[in-house]
Amino acid sequence: MSFRRTLRTRRGVAAVSMAALMALVVTACGGDEGGEAKEPAASASSKPAEEGKGPGDDTAAGENVDRSVKLAEMQGQNDLTLVINEVKRDSGGFVTVQGEIKNGGDQGRNSAGWAGTESAVVAANPNSVAGATLVDKVGKKRYYVLRDTDARCLCTTGILPLQPGKTTAVFMQFPAPPNTTTEVDFTLPTFATASLKISG
Numbered sequence: 001m002s003f004r005r006t007l008r009t010r011r012g013v014a015a016v017s018m019a020a021l022m023a024l025v026v027t028a029c030g031g032d033e034g035g036e037a038k039e040p041a042a043s044a045s046s047k048p049a050e051e052g053k054g055p056g057d058d059t060a061a062g063e064n065v066d067r068s069v070k071l072a073e074m075q076g077q078n079d080l081t082l083v084i085n086e087v088k089r090d091s092g093g094f095v096t097v098q099g100e101i102k103n104g105g106d107q108g109r110n111s112a113g114w115a116g117t118e119s120a121v122v123a124a125n126p127n128s129v130a131g132a133t134l135v136d137k138v139g140k141k142r143y144y145v146l147r148d149t150d151a152r153c154l155c156t157t158g159i160l161p162l163q164p165g166k167t168t169a170v171f172m173q174f175p176a177p178p179n180t181t182t183e184v185d186f187t188l189p190t191f192a193t194a195s196l197k198i199s200g
Helices: 004-028 119-124
Strands: 072-075 079-090 094-104 131-135 141-144 167-175 183-187 194-197
Touching: 072 194, 079 194, 141 167, 167 183
Parallel strands: none
Antiparallel strands: 072 079, 079 094, 094 167, 131 141, 131 183, 183 194
């Protein structure tokens, strides 16, 4: 009786193990098709990728960005201004947008609304710019900030309240539109929309 019970237990464990392995294989091999722009899984890090590197490699937001270059300036609510300094296509298939947000008012302001309206994204990226999007009007596709399987974005997070006259550097990484697309519309919640030319 003891031998049979042991044999059944071993068979049960083997069956569960095989089921888990098959589920993993199916998940790894599954494809995803569709006309909408996807939000590919990415590294959990919230740092921009450099050319030749994958997303999440060790590069600080704003590093090597010329802040005197002003590609676009967008007015936001409550005397906030977003200036875009760089929109760069990287060889790894990403577009990185970098800029800075300035508080031109006389009261402190926070990042409320910049993370967008998706509850999972907002929860995983407090005080962030995860709600930014790029729109390729020619290709008729909208691109969202890259995020990993836990909904953590490849963008600036943990933005502290902006005091009057202060600025904070921000970056966002997106899947790259086709090489034939050289201009996109950029939006960040609570700010105006701007057309940006992609370099690189």
